[in-house]
Amino acid sequence: MSYNVLVSDPLAEEGIEILKNFCNVDEKTGLSEDELISIIGNYDALIVRSGTEVTARVIEAAAKMKYIGRAGAGVDNIDTDAATRKGIIVANAPEGNTLAATEHTMAMMLSLARRIPSANASLKKGEWKRSKFMGVEMNEKTLGVVGFGRIGREVAQRAQSFNMRVVAYDPFITPERGAQFGVEMMSVEDLFKVADVITVHTPLIKETKHLVNAASIATMKDGVRIINCARGGIIDEKALADAVLSGKVAGAALDVFEEEPPTESPLLGLDNVVVTPHLGASTVEAQKNVAISIAHQCIDVLKGGAAKYVVNAPMIPTELQETIEPYARLAEKMGRLVSQIVSGAITKVEVTYAGDLIEMRQNLKFVTRMAIKGILDPVLQRPVNIVNAEFVARERGIAVAETMTEESHGFKNLISITVRTKDGEETISGSVFGKKRVRIVEIGSFTMDLVPEGSVVISRHIDRPGVIGPAATVLGKQSINIAGMQVGRVSAGEEALMVLNVDSVVPENVMDELRAVPGIISATFATL
Numbered sequence: 467m468s469y470n471v472l473v474s475d476p477l478a479e480e481g482i483e484i485l486k487n488f489c490n491v492d493e494k495t496g497l498s499e500d501e502l503i504s505i506i507g508n509y510d511a512l513i514v515r516s517g518t519e520v521t522a523r524v525i526e527a528a529a530k531m532k533y534i535g536r537a538g539a540g541v542d543n544i545d546t547d548a549a550t551r552k553g554i555i556v557a558n559a560p561e562g563n564t565l566a567a568t569e570h571t572m573a574m575m576l577s578l579a580r581r582i583p584s585a586n587a588s589l590k591k592g593e594w595k596r597s598k599f600m601g602v603e604m605n606e607k608t609l610g611v612v613g614f615g616r617i618g619r620e621v622a623q624r625a626q627s628f629n630m631r632v633v634a635y636d637p638f639i640t641p642e643r644g645a646q647f648g649v650e651m652m653s654v655e656d657l658f659k660v661a662d663v664i665t666v667h668t669p670l671i672k673e674t675k676h677l678v679n680a681a682s683i684a685t686m687k688d689g690v691r692i693i694n695c696a697r698g699g700i701i702d703e704k705a706l707a708d709a710v711l712s713g714k715v716a717g718a719a720l721d722v723f724e725e726e727p728p729t730e731s732p733l734l735g736l737d738n739v740v741v742t743p744h745l746g747a748s749t750v751e752a753q754k755n756v757a758i759s760i761a762h763q764c765i766d767v768l769k770g771g772a773a774k775y776v777v778n779a780p781m782i783p784t785e786l787q788e789t790i791e792p793y794a795r796l797a798e799k800m801g802r803l804v805s806q807i808v809s810g811a812i813t814k815v816e817v818t819y820a821g822d823l824i825e826m827r828q829n830l831k832f833v834t835r836m837a838i839k840g841i842l843d844p845v846l847q848r849p850v851n852i853v854n855a856e857f858v859a860r861e862r863g864i865a866v867a868e869t870m871t872e873e874s875h876g877f878k879n880l881i882s883i884t885v886r887t888k889d890g891e892e893t894i895s896g897s898v899f900g901k902k903r904v905r906i907v908e909i910g911s912f913t914m915d916l917v918p919e920g921s922v923v924i925s926r927h928i929d930r931p932g933v934i935g936p937a938a939t940v941l942g943k944q945s946i947n948i949a950g951m952q953v954g955r956v957s958a959g960e961e962a963l964m965v966l967n968v969d970s971v972v973p974e975n976v977m978d979e980l981r982a983v984p985g986i987i988s989a990t991f992a993t994l
C-alpha cells in the first residue's frame with residue numbers, strides 16, 4: 467500500500483528523506499485554509515510546524531487522514547479535539563527543540579540586559595554612543611520562571627550558572643521537585659513580586675492566556691524585565707507596551723506574538739523591546755531532531771502502530787510499552803468477543819483490573835481504550851482507535867467505568883470486561899501468562915483456556931449426550947474444520963458452553979442449522 471504525506475511547513479531534509487523511503491511526499495508550504503481543504507482529502511498524513519493552522523474545517527475534509535505530526539512542541543495551531551473525534555493521531559516532537567528554545571531564551575535575556583540589538587544597530591548607523599547603552603548584570607538577580615517544564619528547567623540551570631537566584635511557579639510541580647533543581651517553587655503572585663526578570667515557559671491555554679496583564683504587571687518590581695519565548699498570548703501585548711512606556715517594565719524580549727507575523731503589535735516600535743520572528747526552535751540541530759522524530763512517528767502510525775509522543779491519546783512510558791502490549795491486545799480481543807455475543811444496544815462497559823495489574827493502574831487507560839475499540843469495531847462502520855474510542859463510546863451513550871480489585875480468582879493478573887445491554891449483561895475475563903501468552907479464561911460463569919485468535923463459534927447447550935456430536939457434524943458437512951474445542955459447564959446436566967475454533971467463516975445459514983440441533987440453546991459466530 468502506498469501512502470501520501472503532505473508536509474505543509476518547512477521540514478529539515480533529514481525528515482523528508484526518511485518519509486520518502488516509505489511513502490509519497492508532497493512539500494507545499496504557504497497554503498491558505500481553502501487551498502489546504504481542497505487537497506487534504508488525498509493525504510494519509512499531514513506534517514506541520516507552527517505555520518499551518520489545522521482547523522476543524524481542514525480536519526473535516528481530511529477523509530483518509532490517520533496522522534497529524536507537529537515537528538516541534540506546541541500544538542495550539544492544531545484543532546486536536548476535531549482530530550480526536552475523527553480518530554486521527556496527533557503527535558509532536560517535544561524534546562527535539564528544548565535546548566534551542568532554552569538557548570534562545572538565554573540569548574534574549576542577555577540581549578535585553580546589555581541592550582545588544584540597539585547597540586548593534588546604532589554602531590552600524592555610524593554612531594559610537596557608549597554611555598547610551600548602559601546595561602545591568604544578571605549576577606545575584608532573581609529569575610522567575612513561570613512553567614517549570616522541559617524548557618523552564620533548562621533555563622533555570624543555565625541562569626544558576628550566572629549566579630542568579632531562580633524561583634518558579636508551576637501548579638503541577640512539587641516544591642520537592644523544584645528543590646532538586648535548586649529552585650524555590652512559589653505562587654505566581656509571589657513570583658511576580660520578587661523577580662527581577664520573568665520568563666514564561668507554559669503552553670498557551672485558558673489558564674495562561676494573558677497571565678501577564680496590566681493588573682499582574684502592577685504587582686511586579688519596578689524595572690522588571692519580561693521574556694516570552696513560549697507562546698504569544700501568554701502576555702497581554704498592549705499592557706506590556708504601556709508598562710514599558712511608563713518605565714514600570716525596564717524591557718521585554720519576545721520571540722512569539724499574539725498574531726504572527728505581528729503587524730500591529732505596539733511593542734515593535736519600542737526601544738527597550740527585543741524581538742525575534744519566532745526563532746526559538748530555529749537551529750540546525752533542533753530542526754533535524756524534530757524532523758526525524760516526526761517522520762519516524764508518521765511511519766509508525768501508517769504501519770498501524772502507535773506514535774511515541776501522541777498528544778490526544780494516553781501515552782505509555784517507553785519502559786512499560788512491552789509489558790502493556792499483551793494486555794492491550796488481550797483487552798481488544800476480549801472486547802471483540804463480548805461485543806459479538808451480547809444482544810441489544812450496549813449501555814455500559816466496565817473494565818476491571820485485578821492482581822499484578824493494579825501496580826500499573828496509572829497506565830491502564832490505554833488498555834481500557836483498546837477494550838472499547840474491540841467492542842465497537844465489529845458494530846461500527848467508522849474507524850475506532852485508541853484516539854477516539856472513548857469519544858465514540860460517549861457519543862453512543864455508552865458509559866465506561868474502570869475499576870481495580872485485589873480479587874484475581876487465583877490468576878496472577880486478570881482483566882474482566884462486563885458489557886451491559888438493554889437485554890442483560892455478559893462478562894469475559896482474560897489473563898496474560900508468562901510475558902505474552904494471552905488467554906480468555908472465563909466467559910460468564912464458564913471456565914476455559916481460549917486462545918483469542920481467528921474465527922470461533924460459541925454456543926450454549928444442555929449438558930447431555932448427543933448434542934456436541936451432531937453440532938460438529940453440521941460444520942463437518944460444510945467442510946468447516948474445527949481446529950480446537952472447549953466445553954465448560956457449571957454443574958452436570960445443566961447449561962454448558964462450547965467454544966469451537968474454526969478454520970473458516972461459518973455462514974449464517976450454517977449457523978441456523980447449528981441452532982436447530984436439539985439441545986443447542988444459542989450459537990454465535992465471531993471473528994477475533
Ligand SMILES: NC(=O)c1ccc[n+]([C@@H]2O[C@H](COP(=O)([O-])OP(=O)(O)OC[C@H]3O[C@@H](n4cnc5c(N)ncnc54)[C@H](O)[C@@H]3O)[C@@H](O)[C@H]2O)c1
Binds near residue numbers: 695745
Ligand atoms: N519559541 C519557540 O520557538 C518555542 C520552541 C519550543 C517550545 N516553545 C513553547 O515553549 C513552551 C514550553 O515548552 P516545554 O517543552 O517546556 O513544555 P513542557 O510541557 O515541558 O512544560 C510546560 C510546563 O508548563 C506548566 N504549566 C501548565 N499550565 C500552567 C499554568 N497554568 N501555570 C504555570 N505553569 C503551567 C506544565 O506543568 C509544564 O511543566 C510551550 O508553549 C512551547 O510551545 C516555543
Ligand SMILES: O=C(O)[C@H](O)COP(=O)(O)O
Binds near residue numbers: 538
Ligand atoms: O512549539 C514549538 O516547537 C516552537 O514554537 C517552534 O515552532 P516552529 O516549528 O514553527 O519553529
